[in-house]
Amino acid sequence: MTARRLEKVFMTTLLVAGGVIMMIPFIWMIGSSFKPANEFTAIPPTIFPDQPTLDNYKRLFLEMDFLVYFQNTMTIVFWSFIGLLLNAMAGYAFAKFEFPGRNKMFYLVLATMMIPGQVTMIPVYLIVNAMGLTNTMTGIVLPGLVGAFGIFLFRQFMTTIPMDLLEAARLDGAGEIKIFFRLILPIAKPVFAVQGILTFIGAWNSFLWPLIMANDDSLYTLSVGLSLLKGEHGTDFGLQMAGAAFMVVPIIIIFSFFQKHIIEGYTISGMK
């Protein structure tokens, strides 16, 4: 019995130690974001500031354009939710309708998952450029609006909706659009929850494509702005840490609320 207890203590210690190591960058970031300028050059470095200050955050919004970056990021988030709806519509059609070319089209959708981003990056830039959409919000949002993985998940879920339900609604005279929005969407709530959070995180974090597309400040996202900060204010750690915390903390809060759904969603989608 004592060996078992000892083992439990050992495993728990290992777990906590690993967790603390994983937390170091977060603690360092949050602690440092409240440091006044003179504490950044202190040797030895402090983890938590001696005289905490909100200066770094004030400068972020008053001296830098982070408010604009925040608005742009939220615009991208908004459009990514429209994309989510398009994915759901396509997944529904693939799951619940018979039509010529259905399987071929679905394989085509799946095939797009295997194409590495580096291969399409340059041609997509050329296409967007030919459309005259470089340096516009449309150019930033449009290429990544829909995604094969989302379509696949919605289809998998919606195949489990019984056909009788749809037939009954049709007999009652409901139109197809109404059926989708009033009947299917409420049933598909669990997938929407998981996909919605993942979509939000993805859009909030979107970096590379906005970096390629946007040429001026007014279109930068938070992460593009932050990378600029890293380049131009390389030694201003206070500003950098405040910017990083502003990007990371909201996501962590949202994640903590919904983590059960996300982790279980991964379990469903990843393995079976």
Added chain:
Amino acid sequence: MQHIWKRWTKYRVPYLFIAPTLLLLIVFSIIPIVIALVISFTDIDLAGLADYSNISAVGFDNFVQLFKDPVFLKSIYNTAFYVIVGVPLVIILSMSAALLLNYGTGRLFKTFRVIYYMPSITNIVAVAVVWGYLYNSQYGLFNHMLSWFDIPAQKWLQDPVLAKLSLILMALWKSMGVNMIIFLAALQGIPRTYYEAAEIDGANKRQRLFYITVPLLGFATFFVTITTLIGWIQFFEEPLVMTKGGPLNETMSMALFIYNNGFQLSNFGYAAAGSFVLFLFIIAATIIQFIVRKKDVEY
């Protein structure tokens, strides 16, 4: 004509439902593959972009050039380094973390599951900013921690080999969570009766781990290996935001080489050719994985 019209009225609904999505995927995923293939045999650059008549076909020149380009060769070497060091570490660490989290069921274990997963949802630029400060050779926390053990300060991002390892460490921290969850899901799917039976037969803990748990994680391990391998061959954002490929291209990966040639130097054709070489590496690695994979253990 009438046939098409009849078909349209019959199948109008599903077609309208998939039309926007399919159109976007064709324009931004399928057509680009064709364009990439075509332009990889041309010398398209900024001048070609402005006026298509400036583009001329160059045959296999881009591909020949690539394998003479010392930067590209260096990037292949570096990518191999990232894959060989990074992929086994990701698998071992995420499997260990999953085993650790699967050990108990209390609140503590649930909380730490979230903590281990958290880096995965953190923005890469924010990660780079924070780690850049952690790695700072004068004021960073890591060098300070080394000084507790009387180890001299390191140049984390300036030393050629250490810089690669530093990027790998950061990527490990960030990518462990997702794979850990996959292993955890697989672990929870192993029936308890197996362990009970083994215990009755007198198998000790170590035997149970290596003869029941690890073999039954076969599919999860295969899945994680494939996705991790593909991901690390495309190793990109970490060097892009941390080092820009420096010092002296020592952290340059193939994906970053493609990005630099495409968007910094505007050699679109050359970059597209490079991206196909990368694609071939990915396909080759995937095929090898499928060949090497042993038969599944069923339960």
